[in-house]
Amino acid sequence: GNSVTQMEGPVTLSEEAFLTINCTYTATGYPSLFWYVQYPGEGLQLLLKATKADDKGSNKGFEATYRKETTSFHLEKGSVQVSDSAVYFCASTGGYNKLIFGAGTRLAVHP
Amino acid sequence: EPEVTQTPSHQVTQMGQEVILRCVPISNHLYFYWYRQILGQKVEFLVSFYNNEISEKSEIFDDQFSVERPDGSNFTLKIRSTKLEDSAMYFCASSAGHNSNQPQHFGDGTRLSIL
Numbered sequence: 001g002n003s004v005t006q007m008e009g010p011v012t013l014s015e016e017a018f019l020t021i022n023c024t025y026t027a028t029g030y031p032s033l034f035w036y037v038q039y040p041g042e043g044l045q046l047l048l049k050a051t052k053a054d055d056k057g058s059n060k061g062f063e064a065t066y067r068k069e070t071t072s073f074h075l076e077k078g079s080v081q082v083s084d085s086a087v088y089f090c091a092s093t094g095g096y097n098k099l100i101f102g103a104g105t106r107l108a109v110h111p
Numbered sequence: 112e113p114e115v116t117q118t119p120s121h122q123v124t125q126m127g128q129e130v131i132l133r134c135v136p137i138s139n140h141l142y143f144y145w146y147r148q149i150l151g152q153k154v155e156f157l158v159s160f161y162n163n164e165i166s167e168k169s170e171i172f173d174d175q176f177s178v179e180r181p182d183g184s185n186f187t188l189k190i191r192s193t194k195l196e197d198s199a200m201y202f203c204a205s206s207a208g209h210n211s212n213q214p215q216h217f218g219d220g221t222r223l224s225i226l
Contacts, residue, residue: 034214043115043202043219044154051212089154095167097142097209101154 002027002094006102009087013080013109021075021105023064023090031092033057033066033073034099038087047075047088080109113137117203117218124193125226132188132221136205143186144204144215145178147171154202160186161209190223198225 007022025031035047035057048057053068062077073090090102116135124130136143145157159166160178177189186205190197200222204215 036217041219043117044204044217046214046216049214091154097159097206097215098144098156098167098169099146099154099215100156101146103153 002031002092002100004090004092004100004102006088006090006105008103009106011105011107013107015082015109015111016079017109019075019077019080019084019107021088021090021107023073023075023102025071025073025090025092027071027092027094030068031094033064034091035062035064035073035075036089036091036101038089038104040086044089080107082109082111085109113216115203115205115216115218117201117221119221120219121222121224123224123226126195127192130190130193130223132190132201132203132223134186134188134203134205134218135184136186136203137207137216138184140205140207140216142166142206142209142215143178143180144206145188146202146204146217147199148202148220149196149199157188193223193225195225197223199223 032051034049036044037047048059050057050066056065087104089104091099094100143160148154158168175191200220202220203218206215207213
């Protein structure tokens with residue numbers, strides 16, 4: 001079945017640093033890919049998505065490109081802020097419409 | 112912006128008791144889901160629901176679990192006889208459709224603690 005693997009955290013960065021959180025997937029067929037973010041005490045919020053190879057999803061300065069050749073969907077941001085501190089989940093579609101999540105990566109940004 | 116709302120935010124229950132977790136999906140959404148996250152582990156799919164039927168369910172969703180849409184607004188998850196290992200955060204989600212242009216929107220979750 002489909003699966004998603006993302007880098008373990010926590011990731012600790014200083015404000016304005018460059019962020020990369022790696023995500024790779026295994027799938028039969030061509031899943032859609034997502035990044036969700038969970039701020040402390042809140043639910044999962046969709047951050048960005050990509051539905052086919054070479055699509056780039058972007059939102060709030062975050063970007064991720066659907067790379068079929070490397071089965072990856074790495075999350076990047078050029079300059080992180082303290083307010084970006086959260087847990088980030090990579091996910092793919094699988095089966096009828098369920099989401100398959102990675103383990104989550106906690107990001108801590110310090111001033 | 113419309114939200115998925117879940118109640119209660121925290122539920123404490125004795126082992127063996129029944130528990131019902133409640134969700135109000137976004138009003139024009141047609142597809143509904145439950146996921147759970149055991150502390151420190153992945154978010155796992157439990158069940159999807161459309162047109163008053165279960166569309167898909169995972170191995171976790173055994174006979175102890177059931178879902179229902181008792182009226183036009185609520186979507187509930189019932190655990191018949193809770194076990195210690197049911198302790199987790201349970202997330203409800205809804206979507207307008209089942210393609211990726213209509214993504215799933217999640218509630219803030221219910222933390223279920225089984226004693």
